[in-house]
Amino acid sequence: MEIVKYEGHNLDELILRAKKEYGKDVKIISYEVSKGGLFGRKKYSLFIQVPSPEEGFFDLLAKEEKNEEIDRFLEKIEKMIDKKIEPLKKAIEQGGCGSDLSLPSHTSMPAELDFAEQFKEFTGDALDLIKLLIKKDVDPKIAKMLVKESCGFDIDANKFDLNTSFFKEALVNAIEKKIKFKGPLRLQKGAFKVISFVGPTGVGKTTNLFKIASELVINQKLKIAVISIDTFKVGAIQQARSFSNILNIPFYAITDSKNLKKTLQNLNGLDVVLIDTVGRSHYDYWRLGEMKEILGSGSDFMDISLVISCNYKNSEAMEIVNRYRTFFPINDIFFTKIDETYKPGILLNLPIKADIPVSFISTGQKVPEDIRVLNPERMANYILGEHS
Secondary structure, eight states, X not given: OEEEEEEESOHHHHHHXXXXXXXXXXXXXXXXXXXXXXXXXXXXXXXXXXXXXXXXXXXXXHHHHHHHHHHHXXXXXXXXXXXXXXXXXXXXXXXXXTOOOOOOGGGSOHHHHHHHHHTTTBXXXXXXXXXXXXXXXXXXXXXXXXXXXXXXXXXXXXXXXXXXSOHHHHHHHHHHHHOOBOOSOXXXXXXXXXXXXXXXXXXXXXXXXXXHHHIIIIISOOOEEEEEOOOSSTTHHHHHHHHHHHHTOOEEEOOSHHHHHHHHHHTTTSSEEEEEOOOOOTTOHHHHXXXXXXXXXXXXXXXXXXXXXXXXXXXXXXXXXXXXXXXXXOOEEEEEOGGGOSOXXXXXXXXXXXXXXXXXXXXXXXXXXXXXXXXXXXXHHHHHTOOO
């Protein structure tokens, strides 16, 4: 793969040049905008991805020979394994069904034994609920803590068991005690609320921002505006502007903190301003610092919602939270893409470990309908597979 850079004062002309030289299906990675010269004329830098030349005949031949070597190596490994397990197979065949021949210790079930030991204080339905939560990728310690919240002591078994026969009731009860919920977004007219959406690339910040915008405009009849500072990703501004036009609300694209502060001052007569930010890797401290600089002093009075995808691994999601909140005062977690995972343990793990309230959950790509306010019952439904 090769990256090619074009520079000029007209972005459309640069794109046409790239397509002319490398074909209509050329992949555009990004573009940057800078000002220079005496009159501050905009200059564009366009970056495209060019595929490497196709492999020649001799490259393919060499690869085929390498594959044959790998096949011969794997064949030797298989013969070695067969030789090792042959005595065990013969012993089992000679012992028959009634044999008390013990299998080697490494063929036992250490995971099951460890589970029994780890949760030995529980019995009955409590144990079954813990198993279900762990299958949904809930952290074992959190599963244990939540289930214990809905347990009573079984004197006969001398262990803890659920004090209800319904898993959902038990889980809702525990969630209410351990997780904070922001609740429905009810904003007063004339209050001038500013909400900024931050998070990694690809979590759905722009789409879900406009789901919120639709609710505020259509159902709550509020005067709102949208500001985008995502001038890096190709098409981001156009997408946001299109959504804004549909809702008939003001839209602004800015690139620095002075412009943001000035724009917010000019919008002081509105009820709500929603800010869409560029997706930044949580490992890119430089870019996160740059985004904090753009948001500027506004971050002291605005609500900042961290957008997290439900299909992230738990460890990675926690890393995102920890790194983002070193730059921004996170007010709530906004979950997305619940429809793209069948193990939504992150819904319980993240707010409990991070001790941050949760607000909304995105259930699909449709605007404005595919969004729900998170509450204990809805969260329990997603964990148990009873979507609502």
